[in-house]
Structures are given as structure tokens and as C-alpha cells.
Amino acid sequence: AWAIIFCLAVAPVHGQYYSRTVKARPRVEKITRLHFFFHDIRSGENATAIPIASPNTTQDTPTYGTLYAMDDPLTMESELTSTLIGNSQGLYLDLSRERTQFTAIFYADFAFTTGRFNGSSFSLFSRFSAEADPSTIREMAIVGGRGAFRMATGFALLRPIWSNTIGDAIVEFNVTLYHY
Numbered sequence: 478a479w480a481i482i483f484c485l486a487v488a489p490v491h492g493q494y495y496s497r498t499v500k501a502r503p504r505v506e507k508i509t510r511l512h513f514f515f516h517d518i519r520s521g522e523n524a525t526a527i528p529i530a531s532p533n534t535t536q537d538t539p540t541y542g543t544l545y546a547m548d549d550p551l552t553m554e555s556e557l558t559s560t561l562i563g564n565s566q567g568l569y570l571d572l573s574r575e576r577t578q579f580t581a582i583f584y585a586d587f588a589f590t591t592g593r594f595n596g597s598s599f600s601l602f603s604r605f606s607a608e609a610d611p612s613t614i615r616e617m618a619i620v621g622g623r624g625a626f627r628m629a630t631g632f633a634l635l636r637p638i639w640s641n642t643i644g645d646a647i648v649e650f651n652v653t654l655y656h657y
Contacts, residue, residue, distance in 0.1 A: 487543075504657045509626070511594075511652040513551045513562055515635075517642040525549045526569075526644075540571045540644070549560050551587065555647055563589040563598075566652040579607040579644075583617065587652075597624030599654055601633060611635070621654055 503604045525548055532542035546568055553560040567585030583605055588598035603617035615635045622629030631654040640646040 485644055486498070497537075497625070509656065510655045511650070512554065512594075513650050513652075514555045514559075514638070514651055515565060515648045516550050516552065516557050516646070517547060517646045517648070519545075520548070520641075526540045533653070542575050543571045545569050547585065553590075557647075560591075562591050564592050565588065567601075572604075574608075579605075581605050589590070595627050598622060599626045599631075599652070600611075605635070619652070619654060622654065626654055626656045629654045633656050 502533065516525065519527070526545045527547075528540075528543045528545040529546045530656065534542075547565065549565045550561055551563045551565060553562055565585045565587045569581040569583045569585075571579065571581050573580035581604070584600075585603045586598050586600050589595055599622035600620050601617050602620045604616060605617060617633045617635060619629055619631040619633060631652065633653075634651045636649045636651075638647040638649050
């Protein structure tokens with residue numbers, strides 16, 4: 478009987494979650510600047526962004542409210558055939574009722590598969606708006622990272638290079654990351 482009581486008394490003590498807080502060492506913040514091109518292709522057999530949910534309404538703007546999944550290539554140059562350095566996987570939601578303007582909320586993980594940052598990524602979560610002037614530079618927020626970009630914050634400056642009426646686009650990225 479004493480053995481059973483002892484086992485029952487010991488089990489809750491060893492079954493509890495253990496944690497310990499320690500003082501963190503000071504870390505040196507690093508700044509990394511990246512430049513690459515993002516290719517979002519919604520047309521053709523090899524589309525890199527596809528609609529996964531659409532509103533069940535009849536409306537003038539067929540893409541408004543549509544949720545897209547993307548697995549877009551990242552390259553060194555603006556041509557899709559240039560050196561592939563990684564991919565951007567995530568979601569974006571089309572928010573604009575105006576046919577002439579594309580506005581979306583993006584969540585994407587930009588992962589690098591070659592070079593110095595192979596295996597590292599940063600996460601972007603922000604609003605993107607296609608202004609009337611296509612040469613306008615847009616800014617988006619960096620909200621995290623892993624690997625070499627652990628605990629990243631920062632911003633991405635985007636400049637559309639090319640787009641068509643179907644929704645295909647090539648976008649130039651200039652990214653500034655603050656990380657440890």
C-alpha cells in the first residue's frame with residue numbers, strides 16, 4: 478500500500494512542465510540587404526499561384542475576395558530563366574473591388590535554397606497595393622525569420638517590373654533585414 482501511495486505522490490511532481498529563466502547574453506544585431514526578383518504566375522499549365530477559395534457571389538470583379546496559394550520562384554535577375562535562388566510560399570487575399578487596381582494582404586515565407594543563405598528564410602506579412610503609377614515603390618513588413626535570419630525584422634521595398642491583365646507579375650525586391 479505504501480508503494481502505491483509513494484508512486485501516486487511522485488508521479489505529479491515528475492509529470493509537471495519544468496522551465497528555467499536565464500539572463501540572455503547581449504547579442505550583436507546584424508543587418509543584411511538582399512536583392513532578388515519574384516515571379517508570380519497565375520496563367521498557363523505551370524502556374525505558381527492558384528486560387529484556392531473564392532466568394533460565392535456574382536459580382537463585377539471576379540477576383541475580389543479570392544484567396545490564392547503561391548509557390549513563386551525567386552531569381553537573381555528579372556528573367557525567369559536566370560539563376561534560381563529560392564522560392565516564396567504563402568497566401569494572398571485579393572482585397573480590391575476596383576478592377577483597375579490590385580490590392581492584397583500577403584503572408585509569405587521567402588526561403589533560400591542556394592548560396593550563403595541556403596536553408597534560411599524570412600517571413601513577410603503586409604498589405605500590397607498596386608498604385609496607379611506602376612513605377613511606385615511599395616513597402617512591406619518583415620515579421621520573422623529562421624536560420625541565418627533568426628528573429629528578423631525589417632522591410633522589403635518592391636518595384637513591379639512587369640505585369641499583365643491575367644495577373645502574372647515580376648517584382649524586384651530590395652530587402653533590409655535586422656537579425657541576430
